[in-house]
Amino acid sequence: MSIWRPEVSPQADSPHPNPEGTTSQSTKPASGQAAGDLLLGEGANELLRERKFDAWDSRIYAISPGSRGFLEQSGTWALLDANRIAAVEEMRIFGDTGAELDFSAYQMGVPELACILEGSALQHALWQVLQTQDNLTLLHPAQCKTLTVHDGQAELALQDGCCLNAKLIVGADGRDSWIRQQAGITGNPIDYQQHGVVANFACTSSHRGIAHQWFQADGILALLPLPDNQVSMVWSVSPERAVQLLALSPDELCAQVATAAKNTLGGLHLITPPANFPLRLLTLEHITAPRVALIGDAAHNMHPLAGQGVNTGFRDARQLADILLARGVQTDCGAAQLLRRYERKRKEDIYIMQATTYGLKHLFNNTNPLLRTLRNSGLAITNQITPLKKILMQHALN
Known part of the structure; x- marks a missing residue:
């Protein structure tokens, strides 16, 4: 767990804005789910000391152009290895009877629809940026004990006896958020009855920068482009099917993935061991409480089929930062009206994606x-209406 708090007032033109009086808490995000915020997790020091780029990380993120701009503004993007990032120039989505829906960067008038990168590389770069900021105190590792909210501030007690006082607590501690529980923000998660199986493969046919996705009767298979003609798989299947896939030999798994992908990318060779994680939906009536704001997986969980979990979380962070930096003469960054404004502005986006x-x-x-019949007809008809496709894709580019 990492905790940090700003030590100086924000400057509007600062590349690393951190509103005064906030304390942020994060833990390592739940497996396979992106927190989508600037707060790193458990194990970040190990990443800093032992970061190796030999093996590929099977946990990948599809970063939208909007999120990339946010990362560029913070200085994070410049620290990523461009040789380990793949641009998505086209998306091809297939229904279960052969219907197809295509999106292209050219059609949308953008350089790429998304960039695919490794989760560990992004965390490493974010951690490096945090350590260059002179207006933060980093407490790592740290374990929270209690959170107490008073009229004018919140008090966060740590297991080592340290006590932090802040006007605002930002909870970015993943899908099982301790901050969310302590703040009394409740929700009823809905189990999708699916697990996401992830792995990376080398393929014999070029992916040409195309992200492929197949909606099938037994699940949803996505193959996302990586550099060097490799792809990253996310296969959402039943828990029973996930167990079967994990028990296969590398050659058997490659054969089954290739068959499910209609041999679109030719033969496959497994380059990372498969892993899986349970999928769920979490919708919260409120993502704020007195002196508390939630972002990332702490604020929402969604199915990975659109690859928008991390981007929705980044939009949380961007919106909260914008509101706090534009608060004018308001000296209390945890004021109720600011938190209500953040919640109102985020509700529509979160609801649309979920x-x-x-x-x-x-x-x-x-x-x-x-x-x-209707779902496949819908894909085919939509594919013929370019203005509609642009409307559908525009939100995902933010």
């Missing part, structure tokens, strides 16, 4: 013949 992923998952994970 509703879209929830609806698509259930639309295609359904054996109803009528729905099968």
Whole structure:
């Protein structure tokens, strides 16, 4: 767990704005789920000391152009190895009867639809940026004990006896957020009855910068481009099917993935061991409480089929920072009206992404013949309407 707090007032033109009086807490995000915030997790010191770039990380993020701009502004993007980042120039989505929906960067008028990079590399770069800021005190490792909210401030007690007082606590501590629990923000997670199986492969046919996705009766398979003609897999399947996939030999797994992908990328060679993680939906009525704001997985969980979890979390961080920096004469960064403003501005975006992923998952994970016809017809018709495709993609580019 890492905790940091700013020591000086923010400057509007600072490349690393940190509103005075805030304390942020983070832990390592739950496996396979991106917290989508600037707060790093457990093990960051080990990443800093022992970072090796020989093996590929099977946990990858699809970073939108909007999130990339945010990372560039903070100085993080410049620290990433460009040789380990792949641009997504096109997306091809297939229904379970052959219907297809395509998106291209050229059609959208942008250099790329997204960039694919490793989670560990992003965490490492973020941690480096944090350590260059002279307006932060980093407490790492640290373990929280209690959170007490008073009228004018919050008090965060640590297990080592240290006590932090702040006007605002930002909870970025993952899907099982301790801050969320302590603040009394409750929600009822919905189990998707699916696990995400992840692994990386080398392929014999060029991926040409195309992200492929297949909606199938038994799950959703995505193959995302990596450098050197490699791809990263996210296969959302039932828990039972996930166990079966993990038990396969490397050659057997490659054969099954290639078959499910219609041999689009030719033969496959496994380059990282497969892993899996449970998928769930978490929708919260409130993402703030007195003196507390949630961002990233602490504020929302969604299905990974759209690759928007990390980007939604980055938009949380961007929105909260914008509101705090534009607060004018308001000296209390944890004031209730500021937190209400943050919550209002984030609700629509979060709802759209959660509703879209929830609806698509259930639309295609359904054996109803009528729905099968409608969903595939919908893909085919949408693919012929360029203005509609631009509207659908625009939100994902932010």
